[in-house]
Amino acid sequence: MNNTTTKPRPIDIVNAGLAKRYAAEKRFRLYGFSAIVISLCFLGLLFVTIVYDGLPAFTQTYLKLEVALPEAEFDRENLNAANYPLFIKQAIRSYFPEVTERREVRDIDNFISNSAPFDLEKAVFADPSLIGKSVTLWVLADDDVDQLVKGHIDRDVPEIERRMSDRQIAWVDSLKKRGLLERKFNTVFLTTGDSREPEQAGIWGAVMGSFYSLLITLLLSFPIGISAAVYLEEFAPKNKWTDLIEVNINNLAAVPSIVFGLLGLAVFLNFFELPRSAPLVGGLVLTLMTLPVIIIASRAALKSVPPSIREAALGIGSSQLQTVLNHVLPLAMPGMLTGAIIGMARALGETAPLLMIGMVAFIVDVPQGITDAATALPVQIYLWSDSPERGFREKTSAAIIVLLVFLLAMNALAVILRKKFERRW
Numbered sequence: 001m002n003n004t005t006t007k008p009r010p011i012d013i014v015n016a017g018l019a020k021r022y023a024a025e026k027r028f029r030l031y032g033f034s035a036i037v038i039s040l041c042f043l044g045l046l047f048v049t050i051v052y053d054g055l056p057a058f059t060q061t062y063l064k065l066e067v068a069l070p071e072a073e074f075d076r077e078n079l080n081a082a083n084y085p086l087f088i089k090q091a092i093r094s095y096f097p098e099v100t101e102r103r104e105v106r107d108i109d110n111f112i113s114n115s116a117p118f119d120l121e122k123a124v125f126a127d128p129s130l131i132g133k134s135v136t137l138w139v140l141a142d143d144d145v146d147q148l149v150k151g152h153i154d155r156d157v158p159e160i161e162r163r164m165s166d167r168q169i170a171w172v173d174s175l176k177k178r179g180l181l182e183r184k185f186n187t188v189f190l191t192t193g194d195s196r197e198p199e200q201a202g203i204w205g206a207v208m209g210s211f212y213s214l215l216i217t218l219l220l221s222f223p224i225g226i227s228a229a230v231y232l233e234e235f236a237p238k239n240k241w242t243d244l245i246e247v248n249i250n251n252l253a254a255v256p257s258i259v260f261g262l263l264g265l266a267v268f269l270n271f272f273e274l275p276r277s278a279p280l281v282g283g284l285v286l287t288l289m290t291l292p293v294i295i296i297a298s299r300a301a302l303k304s305v306p307p308s309i310r311e312a313a314l315g316i317g318s319s320q321l322q323t324v325l326n327h328v329l330p331l332a333m334p335g336m337l338t339g340a341i342i343g344m345a346r347a348l349g350e351t352a353p354l355l356m357i358g359m360v361a362f363i364v365d366v367p368q369g370i371t372d373a374a375t376a377l378p379v380q381i382y383l384w385s386d387s388p389e390r391g392f393r394e395k396t397s398a399a400i401i402v403l404l405v406f407l408l409a410m411n412a413l414a415v416i417l418r419k420k421f422e423r424r425w
Helices: 010-058 084-093 102-109 116-126 143-149 166-177 187-191 204-235 240-252 257-271 279-303 307-315 320-348 352-356 377-385 390-421
Strands: 059-068 134-140 181-185
Touching: 010 059, 010 390, 059 084, 059 143, 084 102, 084 116, 102 166, 116 134, 143 166, 143 181, 143 390, 166 181, 204 240, 204 279, 204 320, 204 377, 204 390, 240 279, 257 279, 257 352, 279 320, 279 352, 307 320, 320 390, 352 377, 377 390
Parallel strands: none
Antiparallel strands: 059 134, 059 181
């Protein structure tokens, strides 16, 4: 009887499992590729939805009026005393002379935004010679008329479930057929502040609020963050205290942003009594949140400079300070700028800390300085998204588009700076 067995060779064992390992690798690649495709599909769906909902907000419906300005109704020494709302109502009522019932007349009056009398008053103040004449004026249509013209009001649903009755829809169609309604580029949205009326709401106040807040953030966080990174990386002794500081900076970068909002509320508003809802306080809070990001990115940029640069500078007699300022810092600056811009882009999109310091308030006026009451772009989006009117829904998406444009621009700037000044060792 032969008890000897043939021991398989290692190469045979490897070859036997080779096909299985190749199949596992192929499956792993397929899983990864599928994850990327699914992520891109969700991202594309989100982007398409935002653009589809937001683009209509960049146009607005205007109504053409022939406004009569009788000489007898004006006191040229006191133009403010004229009854401009009445002139506007008479103009829109003249298009429907057959309508006499009070409720129907009121419905027709509501076709026009309540900003129309102010537009007429501005026109008269700019040119008093209009008094005694008939003026052609394009005024903002009411939000319901605008939504009907844009096709956002379903005519097929029962009348009781619509914001506009069949009779009102027929009147709007009549105005449209006569060429009195027209969709124009919505300059109001890009040039004015917030409003309770959707057709008058603009985003410029939020843009300026974000601008002033980011200005404060940049002026404070960039020099402080760079200085802290340079000291910790180049001059600080390596001991347990610097290790403790480094650990805490890394932890602060991961702290939820609302915690910084609570800190700003307690320190800047309650203790220092700085103005509430102001870009000054918003910028200070965003500075606290951005500092760890800038410090970490700046230290990484300093570490990327080869030690030979420092050794060469020290070898020719430069002091440590001269070595850092004249050689290391200029070479690390592109990485520092990239980190700072990415930190600023994160600050631009933050909402939670600004809510805690009162920048969620309803602010109509556009801020003229860092101490004026203001809101910010992400907070404005939050406010509009909570409004029930259909007009604010499209303005929410339009504001998101504006915010995305700013974020993409800032990230593109970071990429350009990195490409232009980056040095490979």
